[in-house]
Amino acid sequence: MTPPRKRLILILGDQLDEDASALTDFDPAHDTVWMAEVLEESTHIPSSKQRTTVFLSAMRHFAEHLQARGWPLMYSQLDDANNTGTLAGELSKAIAQLKPQRLVMTAPGDWRVLQSLRAVAQQHDLPLEIKDDTHFFSTVRDFAAHAKDRKQLRLEYFYRELRQKNGILMEGKKPIGGQWNFDADNRGSFGKQGPGLLPAPTRVAPDTITQDVMRLVNDKLAHHPGSITQFGWPVTRAQALVALDEFITHRLPSFGLYQDAMWEGEVWLYHSHLSCALNLKLLNPREVLAAAEAAFHKGHAPLEAVEGFVRQILGWREYVRGIYWTQMPDYAEGNAQQAHEALPEFYWTGDTDMACLRDAITQTLQHGYAHHIQRLMVTGLYALLLGVEPKQVHQWYLGVYVDAVEWVELPNTLGMSQFADGGLMASKPYVASGKYIDRMSNHCKGCRFNPAESTGDTACPFTTLYWDYLGRHADMLAKNPRMLMQLKNLNRLTPEQREAIATQAQTHRAQQKAPQA
Structure with a gap:
């Protein structure tokens, strides 16, 4: 019989970071990590085969990493015979078995998931401690303070605050290059000649774990959109670090000029392809921006390219998170222009x-x-x-x-x-x-x-x-x-x-x- 645990640490599929706030004081002698693959997360909206494969494979690789450290782990797989199919159901099972004194988690990225897990904690009369997600440069409270009493919210002003606060691309209190935004310099097209020879994207051959997930997805979600025949996304931190290095080395110098350009049949162009690894927390945005800034200071990439990339991560990424958590749940129902056509x-x-x-x-x-x-x-x-x-x-x-x-x-x-x-x-x-x-x-x-x-x-x-x-x-x-x-x-x-x-x-x-x- 499993002895009662002091804390059950909840790790979601987009929190695959051993430095996550929920794990900062993890005690293997008294705590257990809980992770669960559930059908609900792929079916509350029809999740594509690529998306589901990324999440499940990355989760399984992270679980393997935690087990290698000797950390107690309760992990539900999608095809387990007794899988309830929901996060709430799997968490309730874990609580019944482990009898923890409290639940701890890093703030999730989905309002629906947060409400579901809060409801489980209340149902079992357990405290749920939600810690700030230190993966970000700012907190939701920071954004709320920025937004307070403003008649209009605009990315540019929040972005400038974060640049100054974190000293990114700054010379004292002024931006390097004398301007905050080089967007006007980053709107080039490839012209009639096309993009020419492009640097190769980082694609990762599926290992045994990923191959198992691919078979599972094709079996359980056969009618879901898309295909996984060309799956090649990084699903471990080591793979994500390789992807970061290859972007900085081969594509960042031309990223700025051509970030808005498109060309028939060219999927990857000069983009970073790092957003998935960032959002799964396989990469920390601080190390990503440090690498980009270092490339500028070494003369490897022009300021326009680096600033454009910084703005996507330090600007948009932080800004939209603040919008989401200060405006939900009503935000999801917005339809200011009364649009009612069906998606073709x-x-x-x-x-x-x-x-x-x-x-x-x-x-x-x-x-x-x-x-x-x-x-x-x-x-x-x-x-x-x-x-x-x-x-x-x-x-x-x-x-x-x-x-x-x-x-x-x-x-x-x-x-x-x-x-x-x-x-x-x-x-x-x-x-x-x-x-x-x-x-x-x-x-x-x-x-x-x-x-x-x-x-x-x-x-x-x-x-x-x-x-x-x-x-x-x-x-x-x-x-x-x-x-x-x-x-x-x-x-x-x-x-x-x-x-x-x-x-x-x-x-x-x-x-x-x-x-x-």
Whole structure:
């Protein structure tokens, strides 16, 4: 019979860090780590095969690491005969068996999970100690203090505070280079010549543990989206450190200039591909930014590239977490523009004549990955212009991408991409016609649609829907100074042109089919 334990330390699938706050004073003589694979975490939204494989394989590798240290561990596998299928059920079983005096965990990244585990603790009359997630540079309290009494929240100001507080890319109290933001220098396209020879991405051959997980996923989640035939994500800290080093060495110098560029069939380009490892806590953002900053000081990477990368991690990543935890649970229901269309079926297959969408969705289903412009200005832009219900867009993003944990995915999708929070997070809706995609990629060259046309058989749906979007939301957009130029362009259209665009947009919407779960 297992003697009662003093503490049960709860470790979730996105907390795979032996330096996590919940483990800082772990006592193997009296404490036990609890981890659980449960079907609920892959089915409350249809999690893709790539995403589920990343989580389960990384969890099993981390569990193996803890066992090698000799730490007591209670671990539930997805295919255990008596697995209840829920975190609440598995935790209740562990409590009944181990009879701990208290539960301890690092703050989770999902509101739903936090409420579920709190309910279990209350049910068993056990204290649940929730420790700050020291993986981040700031706390939720820090963000709340920053946001207090501000009429508008904007990333730039929080980002500057964190740069100063942590001394990153700073010369005393001033930013290196004399400016905080080099975004204007980081919008290059590959031009007609294309990207040329690209550095190879870091891909990891599946080991025995990962292969076992892949078989399990193909068996238990056979009908879930995507494929794992090309699985190659880092699932251990050692693998993640290799991925970091290879990014800094081979891709960071060109990352800034080409971070917004797209090219048909090129999945990886100059991006870091580190967000998954960061969000699983296999990497600490401090070591990632230290490596990038060191590359600048050594003259290996230009300031524009390094600052752009720093802004993604120290800026956006911290900012969206603050938005999430200060606004939930109501934030998830946001639909400021009253969008109610269904997510088109092709989001689950990639079967569409629109070349940019076909490319972005196909690679997403194959790899669980697309870079930020593909997410914001291709898949997200189309859903916004079409008028898809924001929650459906959120559920798709949460399900298909390997780096998706709700704290980071939800604000990026509902706030940044879909403007469903009415401007709390972003200063304007990120809308554009097909001409933007034509400028930043070669997708339009091989597409049957013409980005310069808004009506007719070859009109680009992005362009049609863009003008239709401006027309439908003109009153709301007129209150936003950053949208006035686009509205001026709309007002140059004749009433007949606007009516023809609206008719074509409605016809296009009618042709889209609801998704099949």
